[in-house]
Amino acid sequence: MKARILFLAIVMLTFLLPGAVMAQQFFDYFGMTLLPDTVGDSLVMYAEVRDPAPATTPLPLDFDNYEYTMVITDLELVTDGFPEVYANGTIAIYEDNGTSADYAATGTFTDGTALLVGNVSMEIYHLSHVIPTNTTGNGTGTVDWIGGTNLNDFAPGDQVGWTFVVGTNSGSGLLEPGYDEVWDGKVEPVGVIVGTDRVTWDELKSWMK
Amino acid sequence: MTSETIQEDNVVTKLFMKTLVLAAFLVALFALPAFAQIHSVDYVGYGWDSGVPGKALGDEFHFVGIADYVDPVFGVDLGTEELTFHVFGLLVVSEVDLGGTLMVTYSGGYMEIYQDGAMNADWGINPPNLTAPGTFSDGSLFFSGEFTDMTLFHFPGGGGNFEGNLNGIAGTMIDGSCTGCVYTWGGTFSTDAGAQIPEGYSLQVDGVLEIDAAVSTDEASWGSVKALYNN
Numbered sequence: 083m084k085a086r087i088l089f090l091a092i093v094m095l096t097f098l099l100p101g102a103v104m105a106q107q108f109f110d111y112f113g114m115t116l117l118p119d120t121v122g123d124s125l126v127m128y129a130e131v132r133d134p135a136p137a138t139t140p141l142p143l144d145f146d147n148y149e150y151t152m153v154i155t156d157l158e159l160v161t162d163g164f165p166e167v168y169a170n171g172t173i174a175i176y177e178d179n180g181t182s183a184d185y186a187a188t189g190t191f192t193d194g195t196a197l198l199v200g201n202v203s204m205e206i207y208h209l210s211h212v213i214p215t216n217t218t219g220n221g222t223g224t225v226d227w228i229g230g231t232n233l234n235d236f237a238p239g240d241q242v243g244w245t246f247v248v249g250t251n252s253g254s255g256l257l258e259p260g261y262d263e264v265w266d267g268k269v270e271p272v273g274v275i276v277g278t279d280r281v282t283w284d285e286l287k288s289w290m291k
Numbered sequence: 292m293t294s295e296t297i298q299e300d301n302v303v304t305k306l307f308m309k310t311l312v313l314a315a316f317l318v319a320l321f322a323l324p325a326f327a328q329i330h331s332v333d334y335v336g337y338g339w340d341s342g343v344p345g346k347a348l349g350d351e352f353h354f355v356g357i358a359d360y361v362d363p364v365f366g367v368d369l370g371t372e373e374l375t376f377h378v379f380g381l382l383v384v385s386e387v388d389l390g391g392t393l394m395v396t397y398s399g400g401y402m403e404i405y406q407d408g409a410m411n412a413d414w415g416i417n418p419p420n421l422t423a424p425g426t427f428s429d430g431s432l433f434f435s436g437e438f439t440d441m442t443l444f445h446f447p448g449g450g451g452n453f454e455g456n457l458n459g460i461a462g463t464m465i466d467g468s469c470t471g472c473v474y475t476w477g478g479t480f481s482t483d484a485g486a487q488i489p490e491g492y493s494l495q496v497d498g499v500l501e502i503d504a505a506v507s508t509d510e511a512s513w514g515s516v517k518a519l520y521n522n
Contacts, residue, residue, distance in 0.1 A: 245485030249478025
């Protein structure tokens with residue numbers, strides 16, 4: 083009987099926890115992209131990560147004292163069409179307080195500490211395939227974090243399967259010289275990531291008594 | 292002084308004035324690129340439909356969001372105050388299937404942006420609710436705009452994107468009104484695309500507002516510009 087009550091209590095806790103931490107979590111970015119000319123070539127993105135308060139970032143970031151940048155490299159165009167399929171890319175989030183991000187000097191995006199490094203793949207729908215005059219598009223994809231100084235801040239199960247989303251625009255008035263598209267989007271875990279507290283089994287049982 | 296000398300003086304004076312006006316015009320011409328800049332506000336948030344999401348004519352699209360970047364030219368410190376978005380009144384007037392891509396066209400609609408130090412924006416769940424749109428429409432009016440067009444595209448897989456143009460009606464951002472001066476675009480994402488969405492909302496929205504910097508300048512006739520140099 084006691085074991086059954088304990089089991090029920092744990093089940094209840096499991097269902098209650100998500101409701102207590104329903105804050106939205108994501109890395110919001112805004113940046114510039116160079117598109118590949120042909121299948122086999124790669125896409126590159128340089129972006130700034132912005133403070134999304136009252137939503138939070140999956141890692142605690144200090145926007146008052148540091149600049150955060152997101153960079154995608156080697157994202158290969160595998161299939162051209164509607165959608166375009168991209169794979170085998172590398173994504174990284176950097177922290178630095180030395181140089182300001184400057185789209186004319188891409189090294190300013192890759193300096194500092196690589197907090198997270200991962201693999202990225204995605205599909206992009208460019209509306210120009212359907213409406214030739216349209217300059218906008220949309221991409222969705224997946225990120226698996228595999229490195230970086232803060233990788234282990236996430237439990238192993240929380241390191242993979244993140245969502246990458248982006249709105250694209252080649253006709254934006256914000257397009258920097260030399261780039262093909264403006265990208266505005268997010269990288270976010272599928273579920274909210276919570277901090278963990280280690281307790282012994284006895285402690286857990288004592289809470290239920 | 293002879294009449295010929297006076298005439299020569301007049302010719303020289305006219306030539307000088309024409310040169311001056313031409314120089315002023317050239318100065319104005321080279322100054323224009325500064326005024327042709329685009330200022331931006333980057334925003335994120337969540338939307339919902341009053342009816343079945345994006346499926347029925349007459350449905351109204353709502354959106355509440357926050358800015359996570361604002362051009363420094365507007366003098367807003369997002370560390371101590373928030374800019375919150377409330378979009379409402381966008382009614383679905385047509386839907387066209389473009390070979391699997393659904394194009395939804397809206398009519399009407401307003402975008403309001405509020406500036407306040409309460410920092411109380413809260414999406415909550417199942418909108419409209421006690422905090423949404425209420426905490427996104429409190430404070431002082433930073434911008435009010437009327438959509439002249441708005442189109443949203445839904446792609447297979449849960450992603451989408453939108454773009455629309457607005458006339459500015461009021462607010463401190465534009466200090467008056469302006470026509471065709473604001474353009475907004477961005478992405479929309481459903482849970483099918485893997486996006487986090489609070490319960491009761493149908494779409495995550497991540498967008499950019501592009502403001503024609505010329506809205507902050509004073510309009511003047513060519514005559515009044517010349518008059519400036521005649522004094």
